[in-house]
Amino acid sequence: MIEYDTFPMKKFFKILKDDSLIEKYGISKEDWETLKETWNERHPTAEGSKLIEAHRKVIIEGLKLKRNINLFKALLLHKGDGKELFEVVGLKYYDDPIKRIEYLKKEVQKSEQKLKIFDAQREQIEKEVSEQKEEHREEIDVNEVIASFELHGFTINDYETFPLGIYDAYTKLITKKEQRNG
Numbered sequence: 001m002i003e004y005d006t007f008p009m010k011k012f013f014k015i016l017k018d019d020s021l022i023e024k025y026g027i028s029k030e031d032w033e034t035l036k037e038t039w040n041e042r043h044p045t046a047e048g049s050k051l052i053e054a055h056r057k058v059i060i061e062g063l064k065l066k067r068n069i070n071l072f073k074a075l076l077l078h079k080g081d082g083k084e085l086f087e088v089v090g091l092k093y094y095d096d097p098i099k100r101i102e103y104l105k106k107e108v109q110k111s112e113q114k115l116k117i118f119d120a121q122r123e124q125i126e127k128e129v130s131e132q133k134e135e136h137r138e139e140i141d142v143n144e145v146i147a148s149f150e151l152h153g154f155t156i157n158d159y160e161t162f163p164l165g166i167y168d169a170y171t172k173l174i175t176k177k178e179q180r181n182g
Helices: 009-017 029-042 046-077 083-089 097-131 142-151 164-181
Strands: none
Touching: 009 029, 009 142, 009 164, 029 164, 046 083, 046 097, 142 164
16 A cells, blocks of 8 residues: 555656556556545645535535424424524524514525525536546646745755655645745
């Protein structure tokens, strides 16, 4: 099993450009796929980030819908006006029982509608992402990366064995530095 953090950066980008090189370097297809998966997890594309955000919206709205439905169920079993139940879940409470039920119905309907919209958006983004090929990812020039690291004061002893894990760490440090400096 090949470890992502210790795999040489130059070798990774060479194979990424031409994956027929995996045989030359003696890497199994399974190990190569695992390396690419880890790379993609650590370096998401804009589309990947949009997909994650879409999933997050679906999950949150689904939880809100379940919360509202469970509040309805709890009110049926609860003795009293249920004011404390509304407070616990963070929904507005009405003293008038009819207004209270109408409000809760609207909240359920609103959550159902939002869930449908968010789910449709998620499906559309998934479709767009699946249609895109890996080749569409921005190609990285390894020599520019190395030069950039050295310009930022990082020392690289051996360009051929420079590991992906250190590449990720240096990139993160440079990004933080640039954010601080504006």
